[in-house]
Amino acid sequence: MNDNELQSYCLETARRAHTASRELARSSGAERNAFLLHAAGILRERTEALIEANARDLETAPQFGLTSAQTDRLRLTDDRIESMARGLEEIAAFPDPVGEIIEGGIRPNGLEIRKVRVPLGVVFFVYESRPNVTADAAGICVKSGNAVILRGGKEAAHSSQAIVELLFESLDAAGLPRDAIQWVKPRDREAVGQFLRLDEYIDVAIPRGGESLIRRVAEEATMPVIKHFAGNCHLYIDQSADPEMARAITVNAKCQRPGVCNACETLLVHQSLSGDWLAETGRQLEQHGVEIRGDEATRRVIPEATPVTRADYESEFLDWVLAVKVVSSLDEAIEHINTYGSKHSDAIVTRDLAQAQEFARRVDTAAVFINASTRFHDGGEFGLGAEIGISTDKFHARGPCGVRELTSYKYIVTGRGQIRQ
Amino acid sequence: MNDNELQSYCLETARRAHTASRELARSSGAERNAFLLHAAGILRERTEALIEANARDLETAPQFGLTSAQTDRLRLTDDRIESMARGLEEIAAFPDPVGEIIEGGIRPNGLEIRKVRVPLGVVFFVYESRPNVTADAAGICVKSGNAVILRGGKEAAHSSQAIVELLFESLDAAGLPRDAIQWVKPRDREAVGQFLRLDEYIDVAIPRGGESLIRRVAEEATMPVIKHFAGNCHLYIDQSADPEMARAITVNAKCQRPGVCNACETLLVHQSLSGDWLAETGRQLEQHGVEIRGDEATRRVIPEATPVTRADYESEFLDWVLAVKVVSSLDEAIEHINTYGSKHSDAIVTRDLAQAQEFARRVDTAAVFINASTRFHDGGEFGLGAEIGISTDKFHARGPCGVRELTSYKYIVTGRGQIRQ
Numbered sequence: 001m002n003d004n005e006l007q008s009y010c011l012e013t014a015r016r017a018h019t020a021s022r023e024l025a026r027s028s029g030a031e032r033n034a035f036l037l038h039a040a041g042i043l044r045e046r047t048e049a050l051i052e053a054n055a056r057d058l059e060t061a062p063q064f065g066l067t068s069a070q071t072d073r074l075r076l077t078d079d080r081i082e083s084m085a086r087g088l089e090e091i092a093a094f095p096d097p098v099g100e101i102i103e104g105g106i107r108p109n110g111l112e113i114r115k116v117r118v119p120l121g122v123v124f125f126v127y128e129s130r131p132n133v134t135a136d137a138a139g140i141c142v143k144s145g146n147a148v149i150l151r152g153g154k155e156a157a158h159s160s161q162a163i164v165e166l167l168f169e170s171l172d173a174a175g176l177p178r179d180a181i182q183w184v185k186p187r188d189r190e191a192v193g194q195f196l197r198l199d200e201y202i203d204v205a206i207p208r209g210g211e212s213l214i215r216r217v218a219e220e221a222t223m224p225v226i227k228h229f230a231g232n233c234h235l236y237i238d239q240s241a242d243p244e245m246a247r248a249i250t251v252n253a254k255c256q257r258p259g260v261c262n263a264c265e266t267l268l269v270h271q272s273l274s275g276d277w278l279a280e281t282g283r284q285l286e287q288h289g290v291e292i293r294g295d296e297a298t299r300r301v302i303p304e305a306t307p308v309t310r311a312d313y314e315s316e317f318l319d320w321v322l323a324v325k326v327v328s329s330l331d332e333a334i335e336h337i338n339t340y341g342s343k344h345s346d347a348i349v350t351r352d353l354a355q356a357q358e359f360a361r362r363v364d365t366a367a368v369f370i371n372a373s374t375r376f377h378d379g380g381e382f383g384l385g386a387e388i389g390i391s392t393d394k395f396h397a398r399g400p401c402g403v404r405e406l407t408s409y410k411y412i413v414t415g416r417g418q419i420r421q
Numbered sequence: 422m423n424d425n426e427l428q429s430y431c432l433e434t435a436r437r438a439h440t441a442s443r444e445l446a447r448s449s450g451a452e453r454n455a456f457l458l459h460a461a462g463i464l465r466e467r468t469e470a471l472i473e474a475n476a477r478d479l480e481t482a483p484q485f486g487l488t489s490a491q492t493d494r495l496r497l498t499d500d501r502i503e504s505m506a507r508g509l510e511e512i513a514a515f516p517d518p519v520g521e522i523i524e525g526g527i528r529p530n531g532l533e534i535r536k537v538r539v540p541l542g543v544v545f546f547v548y549e550s551r552p553n554v555t556a557d558a559a560g561i562c563v564k565s566g567n568a569v570i571l572r573g574g575k576e577a578a579h580s581s582q583a584i585v586e587l588l589f590e591s592l593d594a595a596g597l598p599r600d601a602i603q604w605v606k607p608r609d610r611e612a613v614g615q616f617l618r619l620d621e622y623i624d625v626a627i628p629r630g631g632e633s634l635i636r637r638v639a640e641e642a643t644m645p646v647i648k649h650f651a652g653n654c655h656l657y658i659d660q661s662a663d664p665e666m667a668r669a670i671t672v673n674a675k676c677q678r679p680g681v682c683n684a685c686e687t688l689l690v691h692q693s694l695s696g697d698w699l700a701e702t703g704r705q706l707e708q709h710g711v712e713i714r715g716d717e718a719t720r721r722v723i724p725e726a727t728p729v730t731r732a733d734y735e736s737e738f739l740d741w742v743l744a745v746k747v748v749s750s751l752d753e754a755i756e757h758i759n760t761y762g763s764k765h766s767d768a769i770v771t772r773d774l775a776q777a778q779e780f781a782r783r784v785d786t787a788a789v790f791i792n793a794s795t796r797f798h799d800g801g802e803f804g805l806g807a808e809i810g811i812s813t814d815k816f817h818a819r820g821p822c823g824v825r826e827l828t829s830y831k832y833i834v835t836g837r838g839q840i841r842q
Binding site: 118242249365381399412 | 832
């Protein structure tokens, strides 16, 4: 494809999605659920074909320089396909967001006002992740009445395409327009740039992947973007914390799954706990294989810790590494989090109500946890259903982005001939 | 100021606002209301001084090439100052949005989840309008816990600065940081460009003025923008409409105040009403001084009408001009609105419930009116309090942007030591 061909291909794709989005906005929740349940069914039926397509991706994985861990994440198995299917069934079971009356009432002049949830329109979803994200993202978008342009990573190209072809069949079966899902083959990077200029047809861009992808999309997009930047999450242990609870939450927030965005990256400890409590916590973390990078006070009780740097405080390690700092007050902890944090998930362990309230109010983050692990920051755990990402923005959607976060609203005002005086 | 000085001035201004926004987010609703009520009080006390400052703007108005109508809008009078003061009192009377629990509940694992409204942070408000907008915008921002950087038009520079100086006194009196309101003198256009790059400190940009200003802000801003583009509003008269009601709404939507965004710009008439009804409606509109631009069918019954063009359908006249088109069906009306409309306010007059439902669902607009004038599209009329604009975006805020639309939310999750399995 030369530049002109690419440009008209992208324009045509976006237009088709836009037209389909108008149809989708009029579809019933029953039709959209029929799509999801049909897709879950044929994913299970065609497990073998999907595993075959996936084999081609696994073959080419070394060419893309994937590590064995990355290759393993790419792999489709019976279990993983079953869990994709169950994911779509869970999306179907979630209440229909489209048409929900968010609020309403009657004005003094008799006008009846309803604020009604409507789809955003067209979502441009750019992702680098595993093939199951293809099914998830398409499911969430269609459930919320949005058309979606999927632009997945080249590493999973065959698997994703095989999944999308099943989804087309399910759109047909449910009587929904095929154009509701647009699949953009992961050719050159230029296609992304083209789509990001088409704000006339695309209502929101959602990048999911490394920070460089997200920054690129945020910079080039002419439409709004829902961003999921780093998850540099903090845990503050207050003077009044229950010592056992504090230790259990620390170990869980760091070790239960260190490679995910809501794992803890920096532990802030009140100085009154910088003796035995910190020493024992350090021992337990090290038993789990965690490397500790500590400030001076930390290294006094955990001698194996390496000196922590400013760069460590800024890092989302996504690994068996934890920065540890001893602070003299709640103020110092809050100041640290608001300086270095990424506004994702931040927790306090305390028995003191006033400290809990102060922390919850003043820490600028999508989700504050009081006496609970940051690992609970998740659409499913919050009861919001499947999510397309966790927004670290404050605008439009913050925290887990599920089907409701992919909607807008309109006002419907019904009168009996009222005119304005 | 040279380039370097301008750059550091803008950076310093944004930083101060950012710091103040943190303090403001912790302030009580009582403190923020005390600011509003104090400001209302001293606006009234200092009416004379304000009128003096305004006189200097009126003197320079001819230099800026303002028409006499524009100069009149610039003028401050006792009445207009009184209504500014009342505006601030109304904002004070509105419930505090900060800290409102939007929703919440207890998860099966015992975690208590609250979704709590919080301020966005720092608003950059660029406007070209009358001096009263200065007081309104500052009032709405402070009420919602946001710091604001005000960048008004040069035409109202003296009046706006005089108002801002009163607002500083009121911030002091209420114990709120003076830096919560930043006043940027309307020097060169470059300052706007500088601020639009400071997304590290500014959370949202809101332009209010002509389309070129809005386009410029939307293109250059690195932070989210709440846009109020054109109000190209439509009124569709269905076959089943009550003829008298349809005529009264038509005249009201066009003539009650033609220079505002929610006035009607195009009338779509079902062909069954293209005879006597349209002829008589045309006569009444012409008596009000409305120039009609009509399609062929319209000109058959309103011979004085000039032929309507595509450009007319695309226009927000903001004047005594109305485009009129006869359509054969609801579908054609909806198609016309979704093609030419600006997603602001669109109305149907009908007695047929199914037609009303279809119109409300399929017209892609911020506010649909059924048997009521488009002129009701307004924060006050909707019961949302004072507004900083009407958003024609679908993202974050749609329709009237009052104090609640200037907020985000955070999740506060309280446990008893829960960890993730």
